[in-house]
Amino acid sequence: MTSQGATMDNKLTTLVDAVSDFVRPGMSVYLGNFGAQLFCVGHELIRQDLSEIDAVIASGGLLMDQLLGARVLRSATYGHCWSPVGPSPAWNFRRAAESGDSTVTLYEMSLGLIAAALTAGAWGVPFMPVPGLPGTGYADENWPNGRLSTVSSEFGNTAIVRAITPDVAFVHVDKADVQGNGVINGPLGEVVLAAQASTTVVVVAEEIVTTEEAISEGISIPGLLTTAVIHHAGAVAPDGVIGRYDRDVAAYEDYVSRAATQEGFAVWMSDLLSSASSVTHNGGRDRHA
Amino acid sequence: MTATDYDELAVDFLVRAAREFRRGGWVFTGFHWPVLAGQLAYALDGQPFSQVFEAGASTHGAGRLVPTSTTDYPAYANSLGFVGDSASILLAMARRFDRVILDASNIDVHGRVNSSYIGSRDKPSVRLPGGGGAPDIAAQARELVWLSGGNDLRRIQAKVDHVTAAPGPGSLVRLHTRWGIAVLGTGAKLEEIADVRGADEFIRHLESLGVSTDAPITRTPVRDAERDAALSLLHAAAERGYQVARRALAATERN
Numbered sequence: 001m002t003s004q005g006a007t008m009d010n011k012l013t014t015l016v017d018a019v020s021d022f023v024r025p026g027m028s029v030y031l032g033n034f035g036a037q038l039f040c041v042g043h044e045l046i047r048q049d050l051s052e053i054d055a056v057i058a059s060g061g062l063l064m065d066q067l068l069g070a071r072v073l074r075s076a077t078y079g080h081c082w083s084p085v086g087p088s089p090a091w092n093f094r095r096a097a098e099s100g101d102s103t104v105t106l107y108e109m110s111l112g113l114i115a116a117a118l119t120a121g122a123w124g125v126p127f128m129p130v131p132g133l134p135g136t137g138y139a140d141e142n143w144p145n146g147r148l149s150t151v152s153s154e155f156g157n158t159a160i161v162r163a164i165t166p167d168v169a170f171v172h173v174d175k176a177d178v179q180g181n182g183v184i185n186g187p188l189g190e191v192v193l194a195a196q197a198s199t200t201v202v203v204v205a206e207e208i209v210t211t212e213e214a215i216s217e218g219i220s221i222p223g224l225l226t227t228a229v230i231h232h233a234g235a236v237a238p239d240g241v242i243g244r245y246d247r248d249v250a251a252y253e254d255y256v257s258r259a260a261t262q263e264g265f266a267v268w269m270s271d272l273l274s275s276a277s278s279v280t281h282n283g284g285r286d287r288h289a
Numbered sequence: 290m291t292a293t294d295y296d297e298l299a300v301d302f303l304v305r306a307a308r309e310f311r312r313g314g315w316v317f318t319g320f321h322w323p324v325l326a327g328q329l330a331y332a333l334d335g336q337p338f339s340q341v342f343e344a345g346a347s348t349h350g351a352g353r354l355v356p357t358s359t360t361d362y363p364a365y366a367n368s369l370g371f372v373g374d375s376a377s378i379l380l381a382m383a384r385r386f387d388r389v390i391l392d393a394s395n396i397d398v399h400g401r402v403n404s405s406y407i408g409s410r411d412k413p414s415v416r417l418p419g420g421g422g423a424p425d426i427a428a429q430a431r432e433l434v435w436l437s438g439g440n441d442l443r444r445i446q447a448k449v450d451h452v453t454a455a456p457g458p459g460s461l462v463r464l465h466t467r468w469g470i471a472v473l474g475t476g477a478k479l480e481e482i483a484d485v486r487g488a489d490e491f492i493r494h495l496e497s498l499g500v501s502t503d504a505p506i507t508r509t510p511v512r513d514a515e516r517d518a519a520l521s522l523l524h525a526a527a528e529r530g531y532q533v534a535r536r537a538l539a540a541t542e543r544n
Contacts, residue, residue, distance in 0.1 A: 034344050034375065035360025058375075059360065060419070080404075082418035084358035085530040087321060090418065097406075097416035108405075111343060112425030115376040131380070133424050135455040137405060186362040187344035188374040240363035246354065247361050249530040 010178045011229045018202050018228050019044045022168050025052035026074070030169040030198055034111075034189025035084075036236040037063040038204055041170045043272055046070040056166050058114045058190050062255055065090035068104060069265045075105035077147075077164065079114060085252035091259040108143040113161045115190045117147065120163035121197030127151070132159025169198035171221055172236055174244070176205035180226025181214040185242045192220060200227045204235045206244055295520065296540035298467040298485055299533065301511045302438050303329060303519045306390070306465050309434050311335025314387030317378070317426055318342055321392040322436040322533065324356050325526055332518035339370065341386060343378055343422035347371040355522065355529045364529075379425040389430035391423050391454070393437040393464065395444050398498050400462035400473035402427070402435065403449035410451065420453040427454035432461045438533060440467065440487070442494045466491065469508065471500060479505040 013021070023029060023045065031038055042063045045053065052074040057064045060081030067073050069092035081093040096104065109117070113130055120128035132150070137143045139159070147162045171191055173182030182203045184191070195201045203221055208231045238251035258264040306326035310316050313336025318327045327340050331351040340348045342359045352365035383389075394417060395403040404423070408414035427433055433456050437444060445466070456462045462473040468491035469482040478501040482488055492502045511519075526534035 035358075035362055059421070078419070080419035080421040084320070084360055086532050087358070087418070088532070093418075094416045097413055100412035102411075108419055110379075110420055110424040111375050111422035112379040115374070115380065119376065131425065131428055133428055133455075135401070136420075136424055136428075136452045137410075138420075138424060141410060141451065143405070186366060186369070187342065187346040187360075187372060189344045190375050192374060193376070240361065242363050242366040244363075246363045247357050249357060249528075252357075253530060 008179045008223070011180045011226060012178050012208070013228045013230060015040060015044050015204075015230050015232055016048075018230055019048055019050070022200050022202060022228070023050055023053070025050060027167040028054040028056060028165070030056040030166040030194040031063060032170060032189070032191045032194060033172045033184075033236070034059045034191065035187065036172050036239045036241060037061055038170050038172050038235055039063055039237065039239070040232050040235045041204065042067055045072050046269070046272060047275065056114070056164055056194065058111055060090070060093070062090060062252065065092045065259065068092040068096060069259065070269055073104050075107065077107040077109060077114065079109060079111040083252055083256050085247070085249055086256065088253075088256040091256070092265060095262070105145065107145045107147055108138070109147060109161070110138060111190070113138070113144065113148065114164070115193060117161045117164040118190055118193035118197045120161070121165040122193055125163060127160040127162050129158040130161045164197060166194065166198040168200045168202065169194045170202050170204060171195050173203050173205050173221060174241060175207045175209045175214060175217065176203050176229050177209055177211040177214045177223070178229060179211065179223040180221070180229045181211060181219045181223040182221035182226065183214055183217045184220035188220065195221050195225045201225045202228045202230060204230045204232050206233050206235060206241055207231070294540075296537040298440070298487070299438055299537040299540070300516055300519045300523065301483070302465065302467040303523070304333070304511045304515045305508070306436050306438075307333055307519070308335065309388060309390055309465070310338050310340070312388070313338050315339050315341055315347070315385070317383070317386045317389040317430070318359060319389075319391035319423060319426075320359055320421070322438050323390040323392055324359060325522060325531065325534070326390065326436065328352055328355055329519055329522045332522070333515060341378055343375055343426065345372065345374040345378055355525045355531075357529050375422060379422045383426050383429035384431060386430070388432045388434055389426050390434045390436065391427060393435035395446060395449050396435055396437060396464060396473075397446045397449045398473055398477045398500055399448075399455070400433065400435070400464070401449055401452045401455040403451050404453045406451045408450065423454040428457045430456060430460050433463070435462070435464045437464060437466050442490060445494065445498070447498050469505060471495060477501065478503070481506050481508045483508045
């Protein structure tokens with residue numbers, strides 16, 4: 001243990017405990033990262049039978065699709081939702097839309113709008129000026145569902161996006177020390193902004209390292225922001241992590257194939273739930289209806 | 290025409306799309322066909338170029354693997370240069386890129402793309418994935434190049450049902466297809482035509498949309514070495530899950 005580590009909190013916890021301790025129905029939960037989705041956290045949300053979650057999940061993807069199918073979500077703020085491998089449809093997302101099911105409130109925003117909204121949240125201001133995307137459905141058909149507006153000021157007029165302030169952010173890092181100083185090797189997407197905008201930040205690390213190693217590699221998420229640290233190798237599989245494991249094409253294709261029907265997705269869910277979890281939040285209600 | 294056991298028009302389309310990267314400079318690369326074109330470009334001759342991705346990165350060489358998407362970081366980590374965030378790329382630097390190359394699922398003569406809804410928004414007949422960062426980058430692109438590699442002319446329309454991404458005022462908008470290239474927006478015109486099956490239908494379709502087809506240039510043929518490189522890439526892409534690659538390689542039609 002380093003001298004810094006000896007004098008600072010050890011924030012290590014487990015995935016099960018982090019989800020149990022920090023996530024409740026009705027909360028807004030950011031799920032990172034863009035291109036390295038925290039499937040392990042999403043699956044734990046499902047296992048713990050959470051519902052009524054307002055997800056902020058910029059890259060949507062199959063993680064959002066799984067949470068939609070498992071009825072975890074009350075709303076989703078997202079940029080797009082598909083399988084990036086193929087590419088192929090995200091079938092639960094698509095089935096819901098094509099059947100006219102509006103149970104889950106969707107805030108469809110461009111990635112730029114989401115980044116700006118998280119910036120506003122991080123800065124503690126109610127909105128952020130943005131390019132208004134004129135002539136698109138975001139501006140003309142209200143795809144952001146009330147999150148996009150305009151203001152006039154003595155400095156000029158501008159489109160604005162409403163701040164996003166998640167209650168909890170789950171952030172994937174390659175390495176972290178026990179104080180929550182996280183190292184991300186690769187593009188950051190919106191993840192740093194999300195951590196800064198959120199009340200509680202849970203860092204999910206592929207590897208726990210000393211503080212010296214975290215500092216030497218460059219800290220992306222400072223421990224200042226971090227509430228808890230989870231050590232979970234393989235956290236984003238079937239997505240990949242630079243230098244550790246590649247995106248699993250076969251696993252992506254297998255999920256898409258299974259989720260292409262409601263029945264196939266139910267089997268996928270059943271398989272997921274067969275893995276153990278000691279905590280539930282909703283009495284084990286039936287999600288398969 | 291020569292008989293092939295692959296979709297020659299798709300292969301040649303990919304080569305021509307890759308040449309857009311080889312015009313040099315900083316090129317924003319979108320999902321799908323642009324990823325393949327960007328990867329192939331390293332095997333072609335031309336000007337040096339750097340790619341930029343919406344997740345917040347630039348790359349300066351071919352990926353170790355064919356990236357399954359722009360977010361497949363392990364595939365191109367070997368060539369990373371700038372590493373930042375999405376806001377830097379999509380908002381702060383977007384207008385500085387020499388070219389923005391994006392996939393066009395459904396496109397109209399104004400250069401607008403629909404990747405969100407077919408039919409009504411309340412109950413679409415097809416729910417498409419949505420725009421991601423394309424709306425942001427398209428709106429600020431100085432030169433916007435759309436890639437439409439399929440063979441369905443109905444995807445080129447007078448007016449898309451819904452607009453996911455639209456070019457900003459004053460930007461040059463060009464559309465690559467397997468039959469030729471069109472300039473879209475005000476003064477839409479056919480820029481280049483290929484001497485291939487379907488070209489006549491393509492011209493008639495553009496004319497029906499009000500696109501001028503008076504003076505296209507005839508495109509120079511794809512060289513054997515370029516086609517071989519594209520085929521090699523498509524084989525690798527098929528292994529990496531690309532449906533367009535699998536379709537192109539499985540095609541039994543003769544061109």
